[in-house]
Amino acid sequence: MVPKNFRYTKEHEWVAVEGGTGTVGITDFAQQQLGDIVYVELPEVGRSVIAGETLGTIESVKAVSEIYSPVGGTVSEVNGALADSPEKLNHDPHGSAWICRLTLSDPAEAGGLLDAAAYEALIGK
Amino acid sequence: MTGAAGGPEARARRIRDRLGLVFEESRPGRRGVDPIPLDVPPAPPEAEPEILRERVEGLPELSEPEVVRHFTRLSRLNYSIDRGLYPLGSCTMKYNPKVHEWAARLPGFARVHPYSPDALAQGCLDLLAGLESLLATITGMDAVTLQPAAGAHGELTGILLIRACLEARGDARKVILVPDSAHGTNPATASFSGYAVEEIPSDARGCVDLDALRRRAAVGDVAAMMATNPNTLGVFEEDIAEVARVLHENGAMLYMDGANMNAMIGITRPGDAGVDVMHLNLHKTFSTPHGGGGPGAGAVAVKRHLEPFLPVPRVSGAPGARRLGYDRPQAIGRVRSFYGNFGMLVRAYAYIRSLGAEGLRESGLTAILNANYVRRRLEGVLHLPYSSPSYHEVVFSDRDLEAQTGIKTLDLAKRLMDYGFHPPTVYFPLIVHGALMIEPTETESREELDAFVEAVRAIVEEARTDPDLVRSAPHTTPVRRLDETGAARKPKLRFRP
């Protein structure tokens, strides 16, 4: 089950919109595919991104995966806890292991992404 | 299996396997070299005191016998080619003749300074010129440089040659194509040379998809394609001449990664197929030892149109009057210091002179025979993803094994260690899920190959009857499976007192 109130990308990122702020993370499906996560490269606070741009990378022992921003905005906060404890992404990807928060350029943009049902269909659940 | 923690077995093992880091074995005041009797007056260092130090803290203090024992014990934790089959696909782990080690250590090679006057290094220069000519003959190319230190360094040199040649024609172009089965060094090299990289898919045979290549090459921005032949599936690129023609017609060149040249030697020549430039891994095909990860040597062979761009210096002149030449206005420059991994070049030269034309062809054919023999004896035991004929290596996958038993390539590889074998290359090429890439080489006897086949069959049987035994392997190695995740999460990369 994936959270109903999130929006999703085909590349397995999620975004939760609250007012003008979007919280971004990767899905449980993504962390399972990656296996044991050993390192997360976080974006710099203040950076502006457009949808689809690389926010950072996630590494397991033998793979690297890019985190694409689901929506456009400016990075307002990053989850520093992931730098020291990347394994949190394996345990709570939809919750405490969020990646960053964006001040959204267009709060309506997320509406164009997959909803929970469509994402579950995508990953074959 | 060992006893409980603290039990007699565990204690015996702890004492038997005692081996610390060299720093932990260090004891104050011990020494492994004697003080140097000084025949000149002592003199204080010239530099300012604030940039001097008394000594390097942390270096160990051990006697010579302790150092010898430390490294002898360490060596015994390694597998080696002289112990048994080392079937790493794409790595060509063949026997390393002992006479090569003798040759490279002759004082007339080992103690020659690179800036010796040419007149006092005629033997070294003759050997370099001789090896260049032997390799040109073997590859069917026109000129060779021996400077690159390894295969990837050879790739870089080769792509820089292409770039320089295209620039001289007025357009360096933007893109290097690599097949999706390529070694990781190919795309890395292309971007290290300032090119964008694009993949060309493989077709059902496992070969370059010619239609895809035609479409892409026609755009006109492709500088070259890098192709391995036989490719990383062990399949000969049947259309290699056509690949070259398509590239040439579109103003691009063909780079051949010679990692798998062992399958072609004395049988077919890349130069005859239209290859413009290629590298040879002398530490694979020409039997220079791998050294636990180098040094290698990555000779690069080119067709005439690329010759003016070869890196400096070049050996020129007749025997007895050889010299190193630097006056080459179109050269790409230098790719390293001095002239190449000369000690490895001595070994490769010795190898070719020992085998001669017949011996090289016989080696190539036998390498292919051995790989096919292993393939035939393991077909039906493991899944064979591509049925195209194999050359020097064969790629299996864990598809059926995993479906039937849950045992994966990694488990099978680890369990092979308990049978006394080094595992094959695993999880490469990337286009085969759960790949097992087996390259036995020509220096393995039928008995050794049979024993390997028997071991694989036995493990597949174990996967059905006792999967946990396989999943928890290896059981008999100096250490068991290691926590690579933990190593990467909290890197500990050096000793700290």
Add this chain to the structure above:
Amino acid sequence: MMRYLPHGPEDRRAMLEALGLERPEDLLATIPEALRLRSALDLPPALSEAELQEHLSALAMRNASTGCYRSFLGAGAYDHFVPSAVDHLISRTEFYSSYTPYQPEISQGTLQTIFEFQSMICMLTELDVANASLYDGATATVEALLMAQRAHGRDRVAMAATLHPEYLETARTYFRNLGLAIDVVPHAADGRVDEKALAAAVGSRTAGVAVQSPNVFGVIERLDRVAEAAHGAGAAAVAVVAEPYSLGILRGPGGLGCDVCVGEAQGFGNPLSFGGPYLGFMAAREKYVRQMPGRIVGETTDAEGRRGFVLTLSTREQHIRRAKATSNICTNQGLCMTAATIHLSLLGREGLREVARANAAKASYAISRLTSVRGVRRAFSGPVFNEFALELPGPASDALEALRARGILGGVGLARWFPEAERRILVAVTERTRREDVDAYAAALEEVLR
């Protein structure tokens, strides 16, 4: 030539039979007819081992080994004494015939050796992390500056004109296509990098500053000031060391403020071997570790809690990150690294100190003897370790040739790289240089210049 091929006729027959084939050539079906060789390669006839030994001995005898001449050649390749135990140990098949340690359970020997090497390089350089080796000093310098480019996202580097010229040339070859411009910083009259010129060359676009110490003239640099200049512009300070024994006397570049130290460690355990294989090394501050090229070994534990070592942080490398890797390097200089680790273990804390001091003392003696020859003077006043530049009263090439006729390789003529330096030579000594070698050199030089 069959001695390396185990199969006899019966084996071949049985194996072909298992394959349902008549001849091994039947395995070549997919090679187009037009591409198959129709005749044997035109190579010289195969040699027996006895013939090969004779042939190679004859080739080797046509070279002057440093044992036959009094050699004062250096410039990035040094004739240090290596104890017999080093070569004995690296001749163990488990070290020299094993592959890159991809399977850690049966490669702990190589892996632990690399870990020990990394630790020693950190101690020598006073830096946090080191890799498992690079090809040589030249490519290590290149890799260090490319690392600075990645880490700092800038498009220029400053390189001292007194770097080994072959290192500088190699950098030009690599950087030309990567959008990285080089600002070459000249030296001052004392042979050290010109600090004013350095300050002027380093700016907001500079990713890294590379200075070699001792430099190509043998002159020891003030790396502390170089580091200050680099940091003032937010650039990485890269120290290059071509003679690693100098670190037995000089502070590690990390201790002087540098962020990265690379160089050539051939002199630890490896013979001159006409220029290779040698041993590039790289050490850096912790913050650069994910930008480093090459293999890195880390400590971990096995399933039973025992200590073990693995290749780690591999996502930087070409086999995983492919086109976005930190370098295309795959094979490094494993066995040369092993030789260096063994040699450093034998030298140890006291041995390295003594050898380094012996080098300095021999250099001091050689300087005083050679500069007492009429017309000969030190080319630069800056402090040196075991190598120094001399200015002769006439063309250096004539003098070097005349010395050679007297059994002396008197040094490297600096006109090789610096056209204006036609009267200058670079003279190196090591702990192997005897007083009588220096005396003979001084006497011969006197004669030659007369």
